[in-house]
Amino acid sequence: MNKTIETILNHRSIRSFTDERLTKEEVLTLVKSAQAASTSSNVQAYSIIGVTDQDKKAKLAELAGHQPYVENNGHLFVFCADLKRHEYIAQKAGKIHQEALENTEAFLISVIDAALAAQNVSVAAESMGLGICYIGGLRNQLVEVSDLLETPSYVLPLFGLVVGHPANQSSQKERLPIELIYHENTYQQDEAHLDRYLQEYDERMSRYYEKRTNGERKDTWSEQMIRSFSQPKRAYLDDFVKEKGFNRK
Known part of the structure; x- marks a missing residue:
């Protein structure tokens, strides 16, 4: 087993970090790692917003459900589905590509591209001795998150990723067989x-x-899943996603 696989298999979410911030070089390395991920037909339909403003991080922590590690970490990345560049290129060329940009396939491409990029960041960060935790809670109040980060049409924040120096190591949760x-x-x-x-x-x-x-x-995993899917979550998302220009057709 090589070191890359050992790093992947040793993954666990970290929710407690030291006060040490990531250096610019570390952030750049992680972003470059994101860009090295596979992307559908080289579309590269994602963007990453690095949040360093402490007031914004505090607000995002509140919006994500009062999760303190969203505010207190080495660096906060927000991964976005992004077709804005593609819309701009089409408009500049005098083309109308709304139907293609707004269909389900384009939406899936942008979400998958962002997820692949984020996972590259996660593996790279853990290989550097850093800890990570994904923040899906940003979708609790995505309208407010979008306003705070000033994301325009065709740019949809999907999730956060906190990275930093672990204050302590959490236990590893076993996966499904x-x-x-x-x-x-x-x-x-x-x-x-x-x-x-x-x-x-x-x-x-x-x-x-x-x-x-x-x-x-x-409690068991099955009991957790029964509770989790007992009612729809974040029902507002369908309308908001469409307002942003995604998945309309």
Whole structure:
């Protein structure tokens, strides 16, 4: 096993950082790592906003659900789906590309490009001894996030990524069994297979939470998912995404 794979397999979310800020060189290295990610047909339909203004970070922490590590970290990146450059190029050439820019495929390309770039940053950061945590909570109040970051039409903030020097190492949370993730040739739909590996995973996760919380919590992954999908989340997003020019057609 090489060091890259060891770094990937050692991943865990870090939510407590020292006061040390990332250097300009470190930030530049991470952004270059993002740009090295695969991108659909070289479209590069994403942008990254680095938030260094402490007042803005504090506001984003509030908007994300009062998460202190959004404010206190080495650097905060916000990854955005971005088709603004593409709209500008078309307009400058006297072309009308709204239908292509606003369809579902363009939306998926921009979201996937941003996610691939962010994961490159994550792996690069962890290889540098830094810790990371994704911040999906920015989508709790995306209208306000967009206003704060002044993102125009065809630019949609998707999630944040905090990076910094870990104040302490958190425990690593076990993932689903490979047997439930990897399928060969066709999708595995056998319910006995599903039940077997879900039960094993639920038992392990229950023990994990019980140990981590000194017995205060011992719910299973299945119970978490039932709660998570008991009602739609962030229902306003469909309208807001379309207002930004994405996924209209």
